[in-house]
Amino acid sequence: MATNISKLWTKDFILFTISNTFLFSGFHIFLPTLPIYVLNQGGTSTDVGLLSAIFVFCAILIRFFTDYGIKKWGKKYYLYIGCTLCFVAAISYILATTVPRLLSLRVVHGLGFGIATTLYATIVSDLIPKSRRGEGIGYFGLGTTLAMAIAPGLGVWIVDNFSFNNLFVVATISQIFALFCLSLCSLPADRSIHTVKQEKSSFMDKLVEKSLLYQAFLALLFGVCIGGILNFIALLAKEAHIANSGAFFLMCTICIFLSRLVTGRIFDRKGPAWVILPGAILFLLGFVVLAQSKSMTAFLAASALYGFGYGTIFPALQTWMFNLVTSDKRSAASATFYNMIDIGNGVGSVALGMLAGKLGYASIYWCSAVIMGVFLLSYIWFLVQEKYSSANNLDDIDAKS
Structure with missing residues (x-):
């Protein structure tokens, strides 16, 4: 188009x-x-x-x-x-x-x-x-x-x-x-996909676009953490004796809205790392504060951190996937993104729910913080590897010239 x-x-x-x-x-x-x-x-x-x-x-x-x-x-x-x-x-x-x-x-x-x-x-x-x-x-x-x-x-x-x-x-x-x-x-x-020769694809190829395996892994981790908020936040509030858990979603939505007004432009000018890294840190901190929340003030602070993190990571991951594929593969990239979010949400809801049954609802958010720690460390490692690879390529070009 x-x-x-x-x-x-x-x-x-x-x-x-x-x-x-x-x-x-x-x-x-x-x-x-x-x-x-x-x-x-x-x-x-x-x-x-x-x-x-x-x-x-x-x-x-x-x-x-x-x-x-x-x-x-x-x-x-x-x-x-x-x-x-x-x-x-x-x-x-x-x-x-x-x-x-x-x-x-x-x-x-x-x-x-x-x-x-x-x-x-x-x-x-x-x-x-x-x-x-x-x-x-x-x-x-x-x-x-x-x-x-x-x-x-x-x-x-x-x-x-x-x-x-x-x-x-x-x-x-x-x-x-x-x-x-x-x-x-x-x-x-648009039926432009007709012009591309389609190879036989396996179950995994249909579930995840193979050129986006790493990005799909990040989306899966992100989806697990989202599931913990959507399904258990009201129960955590009840466990912590915090009234009006709906205030969490109101504050969260405001912060998501505000973050999306700004972070998209940063992504376009600076690249995904300038958005995903701070977003992951805010998201992780949101879970740490939430796991320890005993008052409405802490509850809303956690909501703000979560909202800014979510509003930053979600569109950045999605846009990054779109930018890494050709136009005929964007539908596959879109399907991969939503599949991983949905699978993470579903699996996370079941696993975190079992955890809550044994250790209480605060444990869900400690676990989510650990998962986001894996997300963050994995992405930092990806950036280091990418920079190292780029440096080696430049050295090879200099050597040949």
Whole structure:
């Protein structure tokens, strides 16, 4: 897709960002509310766990067929398919009066979400000039941050004051707006992947783009740490006798928003190390403070550190992956990034939950700090090796000349 070499705020970029925001709003509105709905329908805590597991599994599964979907329909229309599946799931939740029906709809929603998230990120990376990709991905992600900040609270408010049917209607309207904004974008149905000879690929090749194995490893570690926050922060607050755990997410969201206004430009001008290193340090410190939090002040300080770290690392890792591959491999890079985040989140939730059962919820965040220590040391080692390799290459060039 051709773009102006320096222009970022095009009509398509703006509409695409708004569309993505509405899609994620329709996802986040269900995070705190569907578990309640399952229990109201006679489900168990196991069913609540299946609700998340099925969704994540289907999102990962469908990304194995990203290349096929693009070859068959092109990026734009394959994205339409993903958004349409999300719409069908949202409107059909009204009819899901039993747990089996609800779980079957999570399959549909997971498949649609897996397609949509991969293609949104892929196409937006095509729209953004490479010289401003870090900045553009950061701005694009602000929509997701906004959805994460508003939609869960809105969902709980609707359930408390109205009904679950009203919740499903609002979520459906959000998906309709996502499709409407997408329809206004003048994007070609890019099937450029056709021009590249496709080699036979293994299971691992479909799960992870082989040229991004190291970056995928970092995303996996990052995903494990995210899972600890999303699933257990309210339980930690209860264990530490801290009221109003929702304040954590409010402070966190503000800091994510602020970080994304700045770090993208630093990435474009200085490179990934100038963003990922400080982000990893802030993220690690956030877990250390969180593990020791006994007051609301410490709790909010940890939230701020976590928010700045998350808001810095997430878009930087994603942009770094896009910059390392050719245009025909960006869909694979996008799938790799989200697969590793989702797998890390899922595996981390189970493993950290088992740890919490034996040692308490504070142990989750000590463990997360250790994992981020591995992330940080691994990245420092990568930078040292990269610098050493570059120095050797220069020496070889000097010797030959």
